[in-house]
């Protein structure tokens with residue numbers, strides 16, 4: 007009985023850091039995304055309204071990422087809007103992921 011309890015305790019302890027790490031990584035990405043988003047929200051509205059420039063709030067992450075990479079024009083069918091091409095080309099993959107995480111976490 008005591009042995010069983012100890013084993014449970016041990017596995018709980020072993021499990022916790024992995025979870026905490028996953029949380030930290032997400033939080034970090036989101037914070038980085040929020041910081042990077044300052045550049046985007048001079049054109050795209052944070053409240054998700056479309057005032058001539060499309061909303062980028064609440065997108066599924068994979069679609070957001072694919073779209074930005076399409077502006078980069080290196081991996082997918084290109085999108086050619088020159089402003090977004092230059093915005094997208096200035097971002098690393100990690101920054102794109104951070105932006106996708108942040109904007110994806112917002113509700114339109």
Ligand code: HEC
Pocket residue numbers: 042043045046047048049050059060061062070073074085086087089090093105
């Ligand atoms: C100077 C203004 C401007 C800035 C800054 C800007 N965008 Fe854009 N964005 C646009 C315009 C204009 C379009 C529409 C382009 C088109 O028709 O392809 C667009 C399109 C997009 C789209 C596709 C929207 C859709 O409905 O297909 C995404 C995603 C996007 N931008 C993300 C971003 C992100 C992320 C940033 C910041 C890193 C950013 N944009 C910064 C002007 C801007």
